[in-house]
Amino acid sequence: MEICKSAVAGTLESSDAQIWVEPGDGELELFIDSVVEKQYGEEIRRVVLETAASMQVEHGRITVVDKGALNCTLRARLLTAICRAGEISYDFGGRAE
Amino acid sequence: MTEEFWSPLRGKRLEAVRDFLQAQGLRWDERSASTLLFLEEDGHIAACGSLDENILKCIAVSQERQGEGLAARLVSGLTAQAVQNGYTHLFLFTRPEKGELFSDLGFYEVAHTPDILWMENRRGGIRRFTDSLRADPPPGGVTGCIVAHADPFTRGHQYLCEVASASCDQLYLFILTEDRGMFPAADRLRLARENTAHLANVRVCGSGPYLISYASFPDYFLKEAQVLPSRYDLDLTAFAEKIAPPLGITRRFVGSEPFSAVTAGYNRAMERLLPERGIEVVELPRREAGGQSISAGRVRDLIRRGQVSEALPFLPVPTRRYVEETVCRTK
Missing domain, CATH: 3.40.50.620 (HUPs)
Known part of the structure; x- marks a missing residue:
């Protein structure tokens, strides 16, 4: 899926994450800024890359400003940001359209 | 606490915000196109922040509400509004001693003088800018x-x-x-x-x-x-x-x-x-x-x-x- 515009989802409140998805040149770039980077940085990276891959996002820039979000929250925020950036709708109860 | 969003802020609320900022040693900026307010039940201001195109400004939290995450709510709300207005590369200016608060909220230093710290929401944004211009070799x-x-x-x-x-x-x-x-x-x-x-x-x-x-x-x-x-x-x-x-x-x-x-x-x-x-x-x-x-x-x-x-x-x-x-x- 192509990222056609910049989008953001989530908040900076505790236990949430603000995730930016932006168009970029070349391969997928990922920036993680987390209060629990030392403990869970690798886990966050894995969840984000997996979620991006599940939506076939191969180019662009993803920035995660994490405030201790659970994996399910990270996934939901990223999916929302990707859908906004790709201008598609997504059925969270089922599968991508 | 109730939330109010003004575009632009005017009337009695504007006067209240002016006084609120002044009490915190900040000045109201006339170029604030929109303002997000958090109000106590009695109508007093708990926190405020404004947006001027791609610049977040006049961000302040009352003494009583420090440490409750209101700055994060302000920055989240203002960011969402900025993105809706088509701005994604965002900036803010603050006093150097407040830098840590905003670096926890996804902002990074662009440059600073002894009095002002200039921040952006892209890590290494200014370095990417110079990287893109540098002649090689x-x-x-x-x-x-x-x-x-x-x-x-x-x-x-x-x-x-x-x-x-x-x-x-x-x-x-x-x-x-x-x-x-x-x-x-x-x-x-x-x-x-x-x-x-x-x-x-x-x-x-x-x-x-x-x-x-x-x-x-x-x-x-x-x-x-x-x-x-x-x-x-x-x-x-x-x-x-x-x-x-x-x-x-x-x-x-x-x-x-x-x-x-x-x-x-x-x-x-x-x-x-x-x-x-x-x-x-x-x-x-x-x-x-x-x-x-x-x-x-x-x-x-x-x-x-x-x-x-x-x-x-x-x-x-x-x-x-x-x-x-x-x-x-x-x-």
């Missing part, structure tokens, strides 16, 4: 630069470029990216390229959001008569410490400024701030045509008054052609 010798609005590009600009080009091995010509003048940035950039095509060592590029931008130096675009000397410092510090070193720039060329007080003040500030940071400032006297100093401001005045033919002697051929075409088209 880096050229030897002296690298100079000119920063110009070029609204439009005159024979004065061309003269400045020719002199600077001859005295440097490489010259960066930064054309202001902000679209707040008479001619659009894309056209100004293209004309700068055409007008310097004969100078092989000139690299023409946009100034981006870091050099004389609405964020770094708003006064340039606001046309106010009086500018505090300290208002120049942030833009020039960012240039001297974050932009010039990676690009190897050691000389900045500028035309003397007999007309605009803001620009003349900026030139003085350059002389005050740049040499001590290893950048030589070369100020060239303005070129004249027909006994008059060449100035883009004068060209714009003549165009506005419909006296286009009188403006033409100030313009090099590509600009002349462009002005004739665009001005005739709009007539």
Whole structure:
């Protein structure tokens, strides 16, 4: 899926994450800024890359400003940001359209 | 607590916010297009923050509500609004001692002076900007630069470029990216390229959001008569410490400024701030045509008054052609 515009989802409140998805040149770039980077940085990276891959996002820039979000929250925020950036709708109860 | 969103803030609430900020040692900024408020049950302000295009400002939390995450809610809310308005590269200015609070909220330093910390929401944003401009391999010798609005590009600009080009091995010509003048940035950039095509060592590029931008130096675009000397410092510090070193720039060329007080003040500030940071400032006297100093401001005045033919002697051929075409088209 192509990222056609910049989008953001989530908040900076505790236990949430603000995730930016932006168009970029070349391969997928990922920036993680987390209060629990030392403990869970690798886990966050894995969840984000997996979620991006599940939506076939191969180019662009993803920035995660994490405030201790659970994996399910990270996934939901990223999916929302990707859908906004790709201008598609997504059925969270089922599968991508 | 209740939440209110104003675009713009006015009336009694505006007065309350003004007082609230003042009590915290901050000043209300008239250029706040929208404001997000958190109010206590009794109507008192718990926290406020405003948005001016891509700039977050006037962010404050009451003494009683410190440490409850209200700043995070403000920044989240203002960010969402900015993105909805089409801005994704966001900036804020704060006191240096507040830097940590905002770096926890996804903001990173662009530059700082002893009084102000300038932050952006992209990690290494300013470094990416210089990376995108850097010549590979880096050229030897002296690298100079000119920063110009070029609204439009005159024979004065061309003269400045020719002199600077001859005295440097490489010259960066930064054309202001902000679209707040008479001619659009894309056209100004293209004309700068055409007008310097004969100078092989000139690299023409946009100034981006870091050099004389609405964020770094708003006064340039606001046309106010009086500018505090300290208002120049942030833009020039960012240039001297974050932009010039990676690009190897050691000389900045500028035309003397007999007309605009803001620009003349900026030139003085350059002389005050740049040499001590290893950048030589070369100020060239303005070129004249027909006994008059060449100035883009004068060209714009003549165009506005419909006296286009009188403006033409100030313009090099590509600009002349462009002005004739665009001005005739709009007539």
